[in-house]
Amino acid sequence: MAEHGESADAKAEQSLMEKISEKIHHESSSSSSSDSETEKVTPAEEETVKEKVFRLFGRERPVHHVLGGGKPADVFLWRNKKVSAGVLGGATAIWVLFELVEYHLLALICHILIGVLAVLFLWSNAHTIIYKSPPSMPEVKLPEEPFLQVASDLRHQLNWAFALIHNIASGKELKKFLMVIAGLWVLSIIGSWCNFLTLFYITFVLLHTVPVLYEKYEHKVDPLAEKATIEMKKQYGVFDAKVLTKVRETVLKNKRS
Template structure:
């Protein structure tokens, strides 16, 4: 629960330094990888080269100027957080597979069509830009939309309600003209055919 509160504070700009820092870091990463066409492996290697060279020079120079060499801490990845993360990731992936299986089973046509439409829209957006740009756009939207909604909530809510009402009306028309025309077999027939 504490992490969610911190994320909400960041996205709602309640701590302006952290929010601006997160947005700045995301912008620098996007500029490096998209505009300057830098690659992640190249960046990691260059940062490691720089860090190792500085530490090596500092360690060797320390003996000449009679100063103590730098204390380089021993870094180890703890076992428990990694296992907790892997277990949580495994749970979420399995839950996603269960949802996909439920959608593909053919029980809920409305859910099936909404997922297909969402994936289709996502594929169109994906053809316009790559994953990093899409991730950056979502990150910027997460940093702007909540604070704008909080500021203009009284104006946004009536518009959202009208839009939702219009979507429901259009879906009802689509359901009456298209979905209701699709023949459906009774559930008993499906079970009997599986037994044969």
């Protein structure tokens, strides 16, 4: 009986060891297969996957780089909340003064200069009376580089706009021509609703809100923009087949005749 019990215990231990070894072998085989699967993904395939991801306006860089990557981009994307809030608050104050209070620019500049000069004059006389010596007034000199940089950037943008207008006016890009006409028409409608200052303020507020919201929710916006782009391309294809093709054929017939 004792020998029978010992043999049963030995068989149980052997079966337990076999189960453990099978489990270890299964885990190692699964991990090796998963490693092999992960090793199959090459960097070239990863790049192709990244290229397939739709980005709004076809951008390949982050939003911060698209906006210029400097201090203006930091302000628009609220990298420093105090500076961004101060800039937006200053623009709001200017809009309230000129649009709601109906203040005039020349009057505002003159009143600001009167206040600054009066404060400096009184402070200079008080300092001379109290300390028996005139205060040291710092000289204000504007640096040349920022103005040259702004002028250079403005010249570059104007040259790009003139080149685009020349290209469209030459009759080579029908799609761009229609897009520019539609954009100018929409802009004229918006301009008839509000004056230039209000339009500038709305644009300024949009620059302080839309980029930061897009950067935060771009994983949700990009799929919706992709669907909208596909639908617009379909509608443009239908418009091209039904209208633009006939216009081209008519123009060619007139040229031949």
